Amino acid sequence: MRVGVLTGGGDCPGLNAVIRAVVRKGIEKHGWDVVGFRNGWAGPVTGDSRPLGLNDVEDILARGGTILGSSRTNPYKDDSVDKIRATLSEQGVDALVAIGGEDTLGVAKRLVDDGINVVGVPKTIDNDLDATDYTFGFDTAVHIATEAIDRLRTTAESHHRALVVEVMGRHAGWIALHSGLAGGANVILVPERPFSVDKVVEWVLRRFEAEYAPIIVVAEGAVPEGGKEVLHSGERDAFGHVRLGGVGQWLAEEIADRTGKESRAVVLGHTQRGGTPTAYDRVLATRFGLHAVDAVAEGDWGTMVALRGTDIVRVKLSEATAKLKTVPLDRYQEAEVFFG
Template sequence: MKQPIRRIAISTGGGDAPGLNAVISSVVWAAANRGWECVGIRDGFNGILSPQHYPRGGTELLSRDRVRGIAHLGGTILGTTNKGDPFHFPVRQADGSLVEVDRSGEILDYFKREGIDALVIAGGDGTLTIGNELHRRGLRVVGVPKTIDNDLDKTHTTFGFDTAVSFATECLDRLHSTAESHQRVMVVEMMGRYAGWIALHAGISGGAHAILMPEIPYDIEKVAAAIRERDAHGRLYSLVVVAEGARAQQGQRALLASAEAGHAERLGGIGEQVARELAERTGKDARVVVLGHLLRGGSPTTFDRLAAKRFGTAAVRALDEGHSGVMVALSHPNVIYVPLTEVAGRMKAVPPDSDTLQTGRDLGICFGD
């Protein structure tokens, strides 16, 4: 029988997302109401693995007062990183090169030394893969699904997605008027490395005329033809939404930097590429707007705020009920527990038979195929 829980830790990893602070505060409150202490780890696990970088300490004891009034704030008070995988931790050598080292044992040693009985880990597929591996090595772990891209499997949605889509839609609303005034093609590049959920939902909601996403390799001539057809009917402007991971049928994803030790590949530049090709094929002035990290910032919407609080409290309940190696997930109308093995390393792409995708096609939106 596992020992009773007296102290837990919480870590936030990967890209930041609106709602992380709501998760942190709800975990702390739900834990405190059970008589548990809650330790916050800074910047994923870097607070443990690189404590020398934190003058005030790489971890902190989170009280009710410390997290009071933070649920509406964007970002995360603990900080986050996508460069601190303890199983593949980047260490610079004397010659300047980077090598990956397994430092996971230091995490387990720290938890044992500090009397921390369990971990709540909030993140996307990479972070939850780390959580699953720590669980396999004996640590009690519950994951919380976090990504603005909504590409985590086994959950209806992730917190952060609704906020990102809402802001992207507002941007498209604003761009309609300026695009129409100048009779331009506006290409709007959005986040979405390997899944086009943001582009699809915001594009349809914001009245885009074409949506290009990773799941559907596009033919640029078909997009240009759709724009020319709009012109022929007197609709002299067009909005084209492009997910950063979109690619042409015979092309590759646009990269800013290739993957290396401790760093995933960085995508970007597809908006400029699409705009240039559309200008050449249509003769129209084409401009680019890159929303980028604007989608990650700001206060979470009501939906994301509530989802984050539901996930945070459910994670504590899961631990209290004796669960480990699970992720809390939204399965309307309830929050359920899903084994991390069914989530770690997997990605949820937009399915070709998606009702939302079919809605876009029925509305006449061009997907470049």
């Protein structure tokens, strides 16, 4: 059997751990040939691939990013599905392991419907894929954001400033919620709940009155009441997503204008998704890869491996991509106890 593997969408700590697990178990247990397609779905569309042997994955467990490269290519936007079929036929590839988030796995689901053998592995630092408790990359992103908040607190206290920390999270505020709680933020703002600038200012002033410097953590997709998302640009990717960014700077300026206090914004951006994965993400990614191989061996196409409790299970791709997993109100209300 010849199996292809690809990584699509944004890069994420732990991708290489999945690749390593697929290659090691695929070759050593099943005797498969494993092929890596470069740059997400662009690889099968163009035929850009490389063989993956044991030596190719020997030292990649701790490496961030992906040795295969990634992209936000959508083969259904350009009617390239027949090109994928041709590539798989020409290269003798019997099945694909697609590692990605909502968009990548949405394509995987459609390809299965069109008769192509695909098994999915969930990946996103946003932790917003439904049907799995956690995705690898999330723990690393939260760890990085929390460390940044810890470091920023000392400089905020030294200069008596309000600091607004913008983290990733387009439609789901899991990174903001977890890093904000772990970092002891005084305000946490998430996309799921429009925020009142007046209330934020009230919390900030309360913090200054207690002679402490306030820390506000805001997800990039958070919006003020009656407002809309702050866009970095009007460009859209192949899946129709606009590029967000700027709510942190906007909010810092609002706080400074309304309080008369110095306020600064820090955008963590892609530092959250780069570098070495945490031990938790390495283990979770490895387990996902191992169980994806089992699904391929059993011909269980159209499924995605998922974490439920401490067990790795399989769910239908249609279930995993039907809706986003967002922060529920009760989880956000737990954090509100610490606001101000």
